[in-house]
Amino acid sequence: MTINAPSEAAAPAVTVAAHLQAALPQDGSRSELVASVIPSLLECVADISRALRGAQHVSRVGTANTFGDDQLNVDVVAEGLVRAALARCPSVWTASSEEDPVERAVRPPAEQSSELAEQYTVAFDPLDGSSIIAPNWTVGTILGIWDGKSALGQAPATKQVAAVLGVYGPRTTAIVALRVKGTKPSCFEVGLTGESSWELVRPSVLLPAGRMDVAMAAASATKVKYFSPANLRAASEDENYRGLVEHYIRQRYTLRYSGGLVPDVVHALSKGNGVYLSPVAPGSKAKLRRLYELCPLALIVECAGGRALDASTAWDTLHVPVMNCNETAGLVCGTDVEVELAIKTLLIGRVGFKVDVPPKVVADGSPLEVLLSRQQG
Numbered sequence: 001m002t003i004n005a006p007s008e009a010a011a012p013a014v015t016v017a018a019h020l021q022a023a024l025p026q027d028g029s030r031s032e033l034v035a036s037v038i039p040s041l042l043e044c045v046a047d048i049s050r051a052l053r054g055a056q057h058v059s060r061v062g063t064a065n066t067f068g069d070d071q072l073n074v075d076v077v078a079e080g081l082v083r084a085a086l087a088r089c090p091s092v093w094t095a096s097s098e099e100d101p102v103e104r105a106v107r108p109p110a111e112q113s114s115e116l117a118e119q120y121t122v123a124f125d126p127l128d129g130s131s132i133i134a135p136n137w138t139v140g141t142i143l144g145i146w147d148g149k150s151a152l153g154q155a156p157a158t159k160q161v162a163a164v165l166g167v168y169g170p171r172t173t174a175i176v177a178l179r180v181k182g183t184k185p186s187c188f189e190v191g192l193t194g195e196s197s198w199e200l201v202r203p204s205v206l207l208p209a210g211r212m213d214v215a216m217a218a219a220s221a222t223k224v225k226y227f228s229p230a231n232l233r234a235a236s237e238d239e240n241y242r243g244l245v246e247h248y249i250r251q252r253y254t255l256r257y258s259g260g261l262v263p264d265v266v267h268a269l270s271k272g273n274g275v276y277l278s279p280v281a282p283g284s285k286a287k288l289r290r291l292y293e294l295c296p297l298a299l300i301v302e303c304a305g306g307r308a309l310d311a312s313t314a315w316d317t318l319h320v321p322v323m324n325c326n327e328t329a330g331l332v333c334g335t336d337v338e339v340e341l342a343i344k345t346l347l348i349g350r351v352g353f354k355v356d357v358p359p360k361v362v363a364d365g366s367p368l369e370v371l372l373s374r375q376q377g
Contacts, residue, residue: 021034023178023188032118040085041082042190044084045174046192048127078126082097082126083106089106091116094150095121095123097123097126098124101291101292101325119147119148123292124142124292127140128262129263137259137263138262140166143166144163145163145164156299156317157316167266174192177299179299189269207268207269207273207304207336226271227255228265228277229245231277231279236283237283237284238279240345241279261276261288261293274334276331277331277342278331286312288329288331289327290322290327294331297317299318301333306333306334310332311329312329317331
């Protein structure tokens with residue numbers, strides 16, 4: 001794989017490899033992550049992109065994954081390409097995926113080196129958005145990189161050290177997030193040029209963080225605001241969700257929803273504002289997998305300065321350990337301000353706070369009910 005220098009429009013003028021190296025500790029403690037794991041995953045994204053360009057006949061293969069989803073031929077191809085890439089990384093010990101949700105060794109024990117100080121496991125969704133690939137809409141790959149040989153029972157906020165979102169649209173791009181002890185969290189975007197060369201597109205992907213002052217609020221009022229309402233059928237039985245959507249309509253928000261988790265969240269990251277919603281209801285259960293979709297995506301959003309919360313509890317997505325590969329949950333993610341508004345509306349009357357008490361989700365991941373009981377006590 002070749003990683004090119006960026007075009008003149010990109011700044012600073014560094015290669016992807018140099019940018020990656022600068023974002024991680026300089027003591028060599030993450031040398032495998034820099035030189036092997038992330039480059040191999042970017043190469044894998046390029047491989048999947050090429051495979052999709054040649055896949056003119058998308059069809060079911062007659063099997064279903066553990067979650068009951070029908071598998072497509074492109075799902076199987078993408079799964080194989082990711083696993084082949086991981087097998088080339090000596091520091092990756094195990095992997096699991098939405099298509100095969102069991103943590104398995106990526107190579108035979110005899111081929112595994114125990115001399116490396118770095119040990120990683122990767123949890124991934126090889127092709128997110130399979131339901132919209134037949135009409136040739138944008139789809140993606142979601143990859144989460146964790147310290148150790150297992151992601152289960154670990155603290156997602158500290159043990160998941162990197163995530164990659166591959167985006168297959170008119171262009172092939174990838175969003176990379178890094179959060180390693182001893183360095184500042186970072187999020188950047190790269191773009192595929194040619195068959196396997198990557199160019200640094202945006203050295204820093206950022207969402208506005210924190211509450212806005214009066215001047216910022218006035219400036220924000222003139223900007224287009226975006227919302228992406230997934231699992232909209234839940235609004236038929238959830239008055240709060242229905243009311244939230246009606247609020248967006250009354251306030252002249254712009255709808256941006258494709259049905260694909262990756263492109264819809266990346267849209268907000270690209271525009272610098274927006275909120276993605278996937279609430280749950282008794283008749284519309286949670287479908288997003290915590291290990292394969294929510295945790296990697298939450299790391300991306302947090303490293304960009306946004307928030308990602310469980311739509312039912314208001315806990316930070318990365319606050320609660322994943323105990324088994326089959327866990328699902330709802331999601332609200334985006335900018336601080338929009339996430340707070342959405343959570344306040346969705347959970348009114350359900351977690352014991354009054355309408356006139358503005359919710360504030362705090363950095364330690366406390367749910368709204370705990371925080372507000374502190375405030376009111």
